[in-house]
Amino acid sequence: MSAATRFPSRSTWVRGGGVVAFEPQQALYRVLRGSIAANSLGSIVDLRREAVGEETGVLHVPVFDYDVVDNFGGFSESLLEFTRSEGKIVAHDVVPMRTVDSLSLPSCALVKADVEGMEMAVIGGAFETIGRCRPALYLEAHRGKARALLLSLDSLGYRLWRHFPPIYAPQESTDAVENPWPGVVSDNILALPAGRSLSSDVIAGFRLNPITDPYRDLP
Numbered sequence: 001m002s003a004a005t006r007f008p009s010r011s012t013w014v015r016g017g018g019v020v021a022f023e024p025q026q027a028l029y030r031v032l033r034g035s036i037a038a039n040s041l042g043s044i045v046d047l048r049r050e051a052v053g054e055e056t057g058v059l060h061v062p063v064f065d066y067d068v069v070d071n072f073g074g075f076s077e078s079l080l081e082f083t084r085s086e087g088k089i090v091a092h093d094v095v096p097m098r099t100v101d102s103l104s105l106p107s108c109a110l111v112k113a114d115v116e117g118m119e120m121a122v123i124g125g126a127f128e129t130i131g132r133c134r135p136a137l138y139l140e141a142h143r144g145k146a147r148a149l150l151l152s153l154d155s156l157g158y159r160l161w162r163h164f165p166p167i168y169a170p171q172e173s174t175d176a177v178e179n180p181w182p183g184v185v186s187d188n189i190l191a192l193p194a195g196r197s198l199s200s201d202v203i204a205g206f207r208l209n210p211i212t213d214p215y216r217d218l219p
Contacts, residue, residue: 018044020103024051024061024095051097052115054124063091099125108133114186117142119149130156137191138163149189150214158191160211161203 023029029049036045051059100111100122108129113122119139123130130137137158139149153160164185190208192198198208 017109018046020046020048020105022048022050022052024049024059024093026061026063026093027066049095051095051118052100052113052122052125053097053118054099054121055097056099056102057097058094059097060092061095063093101126101128103129105129105133108135110136110138112138114140114188116140117145120145120152123149123152134193134196136193136196137189139189139191141187141189143187146187146189150211153189153191154214157194159194159196160214161190161198161208162211163188163190163206163208165206 021032023032026049029047033047036042036047051061053059100108102125111122111126111130113119115122119142123137123139129135137153141149141162150160164187167181167184167186168179189211202208203210
């Protein structure tokens with residue numbers, strides 16, 4: 001999960017902006033930290049090994065066997081449900097959990113969340129920030145959770161689109177010979193506050209599908 005905001009002291013980024021990024025899984029946090037360092041983004045990205053939710057507290061994060069080939073950033077159920085299911089994990093870490101509102105961001109342009117079914121919790125803990133800053137929202141439409149998420153975003157006065165980007169983008173890698181995930185896409189929701197428009201070129205180029213009625217056009 002990340003939130004784009006503005007840090008007046010960080011003028012190295014466009015218009016003095018910055019990113020607050022959260023990753024509770026230790027192994028993935030280390031990968032992200034290495035990527036930030038390799039791309040010289042340390043002055044821009046405020047990386048935290050924390051979870052984001054509807055309230056402050058702690059989250060029990062599963063520890064996996066990372067020697068096994070798997071998708072350690074994807075769960076068939078929500079992360080909270082996964083961690084509360086008996087017999088599914090051998091060990092876990094306890095990490096702090098906070099809300100977006102607790103950050104007291106001076107401004108916020110974008111909230112991007114792929115948090116394994118906890119998207120509603122992230123939004124619930126960001127009501128003040130969303131109401132004050134009216135950021136764009138880009139959220140995973142996690143199976144079984146999308147209906148409530150769409151209705152919540154609609155109630156906040158946001159216009160909605162579905163976006164299905166492929167998991168693998170060939171242009172991002174020169175090493176891979178073939179697509180390891182053919183036909184696999186991510187299911188996401190783009191939400192913009194009323195009055196903020198998108199050009200027809202952007203809608204067509206990214207193949208955004210408008211959601212005109214969240215009660216009917218559900219993922």
